Amino acid sequence: MENLLLLxxxxxxxxxxxDIQQALLGKYNVYTLDFSGHGGLAIPQQPYSMDLFSKDILKLLDDRGIQQTHIFGYSMGGYAALYFALQYPERVNSIFTLATKFAWSLEAAAKESKMLNPEKVEEKVPQFAHTLSKRHAPQDWKQVMHKTAEMMQHLGATPALTSDNMPQLQIPVLFGIGDRDNMVTIEETIWAYKLLPNASLLVLPATRHPLETVSVTRITSEIEQFTGNKSLHAATI
Incomplete structure (x- = not known):
């Protein structure tokens, strides 16, 4: 079976x-990881960054003896996957991104990081705060949020993926976006899609940004179709 890494x-x-992992077991060798400072892992002193997350991916592949893998990356995971592929193209068969933000600027970063205020989250959406607390225990979810906001501000000043380096990616890439995503625009997804020589575009109907709102059946079907036929296929809009 081929390898598939979920980010x-x-x-x-x-x-x-x-849920996605369970649905694809038996069809791929499916791997996942917690990026540094996530899912209860120790929060590093250094800032969260694409460099740090790329090293996390490399370590997993090396530790497991994985020479090549397909990657599915949700949101930031898709950004990290593309950045990793720029550094280690020989380790990646293909990449499927979903709901990944590409339009990073100082203004965009300020808007995104403003929403990552732990005190306001705790006050206005206590259920989400509770979820984050359980997800990142025993670490402090508030620190995870602060470091994520700092990473976004850095991306706003210095995006890791640009119109200069993106075209270097020769592997097949499928850019997925929900038509009701209120955090990532179809326009910025199309911008990224048009930069790559072997890219495909998928717009999912009636789909918002949160991963839990995405149909597992639909997304796993798209993963299988994409990785089973790595040649360029028509954009679906």
Missing amino acids: HGALGSAATLS
Whole structure:
């Protein structure tokens, strides 16, 4: 069987991908990981960054003896996957991103990081705060949120993926986006799609940003179709 690595989004953990992982067991050698400082792992002193997360991916592949893998990355996980592939193209068969933000600027970063205020989250959406507390225990979820906000601000000043380096990716990449995503625009997804020589575009109907709102049946079917036929297929809009 071929290898498939599932990468979680910002504030997430490997556990958030468990439904997708379970649905694909027996069809792939499925792997997940918790990025540094997520899912209860020790929070590093250094800032969260694509460099740090890329090292996490490399360590997993090396530790497991995985020479090549397909990658599915949700939100920030998709960004990290593409960044990793730029550094280690020989380790990646293909990448499927879903709900990944590409339009990073100082303004966009300020808007995104403003929503990552632990005190306001605790006050206005206590259930989400409780979920994050359990997800990142025994670590402090508030620190995870602060470091994520700092990473976004850094990306706003210095995006890791640009119109200069993105076209270097020669592997097949499928850019997925929900038509009702209120955090990532279809326009920025199309921008990334048009930069790559072997890219496909998938717009999922009636789909919002949160991963739990995405149909597991639909997304696993799309993963199988994409990885089973790595040639360029028509964009679905």
